[in-house]
Amino acid sequence: MNFYELIVIGGGAAGLMAAYASAKTAGQTESNTARKIRVAILEKMPRPGRKLMLTGKGRCNLTNLKNWEDFQAHVHPNPRPLRPAFYELSPEKLLQLMTEEGLETVVERGDRAFPASHRAVDVVDTLQKMVRNQGAQFFCGKEVTGIQRLPADENLSPDKVAAPRFEICCSDGSRWQCSSLIIATGGLAYPMTGSSGDGLRWARELGLAVKPTFPSLTALVPNGYKSVPDNSKTGCIIERDTPLSELGQLFRGLSLKNVGLTLYIDNTHVREETGDLDFTDGGLEGPLGFRFSRQCVHAMRNGAHIRVEIDLKPGVSEEKLAREQKDLAELLPGDIVRAFRTTALNRNNASAAPKGLTEKERLAFLLKHWSFPIAGYVGYERSVVTAGGVSTDEISPKSMGVKSIPGLYLAGEMLDLDADTGGYNLQIAFCTGYLAGQSAVKEMKKEN
Ligand SMILES: Cc1cc2nc3c(=O)[nH]c(=O)nc-3n(C[C@H](O)[C@H](O)[C@H](O)COP(=O)(O)OP(=O)(O)OC[C@H]3O[C@@H](n4cnc5c(N)ncnc54)[C@H](O)[C@@H]3O)c2cc1C
Structure with a gap:
């Protein structure tokens, strides 16, 4: 059995940002505790960020610099639950973060931001480096097949910061436990990139409401x-x-x-x-x-x-x-x-x-x-994004935590949030992932 205080399922835009934010927040708060919050990311494909590689026709339109008022007009069906995440990692903050991490960006027509190299692979490499530098561990080729909630464990063993609340099974038979879980497995669009709706299935199994899904940004x-x-x-x-x-x-x-x-x-x-x-x-x-x-x-x-x-x-x-x-x-x-x-x-x-x-x-x-x-x-098969998904009523917009399940957080396209073309969808993935990662660690610290 593998144990990490925090596990992120899915190494796409939302999952990578969630792993980065959680490991960074854990690092920042580490001095308060003798024990370390360990973060792992489980990705079913051989490499993370497969969909990111295809974005913007290989150029990756990573965000859109519009202010909230103009940005939210491009988000469907209801942008309101996105607002706190948007401000936590606004498009400007995202670009600043990327620049600090060595990725130069350019803003083009329609406020759309791209890596200056116009190579999506540079965004993926930067994100991977950010995650690694913060000490989170990658496990690729790990296809999660099921998630179970564990009964409350009052006797915390000395090697753990927080008690396990979830058990995860992978297709290779490996089993994992964690105290906080961030699901960022995407929607159903472009399934060859790895996003085949698994998170939506688990959400239903966990009793969460999932709004009917349909392809959007499609021919x-x-x-x-x-x-x-x-x-x-x-x-x-x-x-x-x-x-x-x-x-x-x-x-x-x-x-x-x-x-x-x-x-x-x-x-x-x-x-x-x-x-x-x-x-x-x-x-x-x-x-x-x-x-x-x-x-x-x-x-x-x-x-x-x-x-x-x-x-x-x-x-x-x-x-x-x-x-x-x-x-x-x-x-x-x-x-x-x-x-x-x-x-x-x-x-x-x-x-x-x-x-x-x-x-x-x-x-x-x-x-x-x-x-x-x-x-x-x-x-x-070839649509850009999935409309519908886990109802935003299920999450607390200030943390991305599931209201009814302590320790569980959701981020990215699996939520009932989608947007027009122009960098809006990746901004949604990045900022919801960031907020989920940050909140999960802060919450864990509060509980202990
Ligand atoms: C061709 C194309 C071009 C696009 N261009 C742009 C663009 O330029 N700008 C923009 O803003 N948006 C664009 N989008 C949309 C954008 O890419 C997505 O909205 C965004 O990537 C969603 O991020 P995510 O992290 O939620 O999901 P994903 O990027 O889909 O990541 C989910 C990850 O979870 C993993 N996963 C799934 N199930 C499991 C499991 N059971 N176990 C372990 N891991 C699992 C997947 O392998 C995947 O890596 C584009 C989409 C496509 C298809």
Whole structure:
């Protein structure tokens, strides 16, 4: 049996930061006690930070420098429980910490921060070094398979700072006990990186409420974009490796800059924004597509029909477009003209303009209302983040501790907190991990 006063399960962004903060806090308070708080981190993959390596297309957009008021607008479904953690390790404090640890950072468009090297591996290396330097121990290739609460032990053996409260089993048969436990096993997105929802299962087993999960920041697949059977249900998962149809091939690679996007749920206009859209091998993506994906996936899972409309000329009114009409080639880049002619201008297409318009008016209408009914979305396999998770009502936001289970703390994507693209999700993971690590040690000291 292995014993550590504190064990962190999961060596992702939240777990690494939790291990660092707890070991540092333990080190700082060590002089008050003859015995040392020992911290271990159990990670099931051969190396920690596998998902971090993929972030920001390998560049790692590690945080966003917006102040709380602006930051919280990008956090779903309810940012309030994040506030104390955000202030404990604010984006500025995170960057300062990284700089102190030798990682230079740069802030780019939209307040997004990256390592100056633009290499995600440098963030992972820095975090690992931070954890090691504080004396926490790494155990990689340790897949936790179960967690059990132990009955209260009044007789504290002299070699321990705090009595064991949890027992952990790993797939290799090893068993571990700890007094405080931080679970930071992530959500369900990109399971090949190690996050396969284990923490959500344990949370349910421990009696905690888990909000239904669904993929977010994921590609929306327009009707006819992929070679799926005609009778497939709309609003379903269409995996990324499903072959593109002829139409999909025509669109793949199109990048639309500064276009308008309007979302219709069951034909009701619900939202309209401007930004950049990409058609990829998955479907409709890019910053603007991702911003809409959470709401779209949630609606589709509830049986709603989704349609989006692209406004290729958001700065020009329909009337002006009809009046001053130029040749399509003057209005749009060549690759977009081809896709537009094949779909919007195809009279068999459902996106046809209202009847009774002149030819010029019809073209102007279609340029402003290029319609795409959505057939489905790419699932967890290749989605960026998991929406839903352990209800934030279960935790105390000031510590990240589970209200009903002393000694248990949760951090990162496994919580019912997710955000838009732009560094917000990693900031959530880092600051909740940091607060959990710090609180777990402070609490342990108070109890002894
Ligand atoms: C392709 C991609 C790009 C992204 N880019 C960005 C970006 O640029 N900026 C941004 O802010 N966010 C980005 N995100 C989102 C961000 O990476 C996540 O929200 C964040 O990493 C979540 O951190 P976490 O520590 O909670 O979970 P994870 O990073 O998923 O870490 C969980 C860890 O727990 C381990 N684990 C799971 N189960 C067990 C078990 N049973 N036993 C032991 N260990 C276990 C896993 O192996 C994993 O290492 C991106 C996500 C993806 C998929």
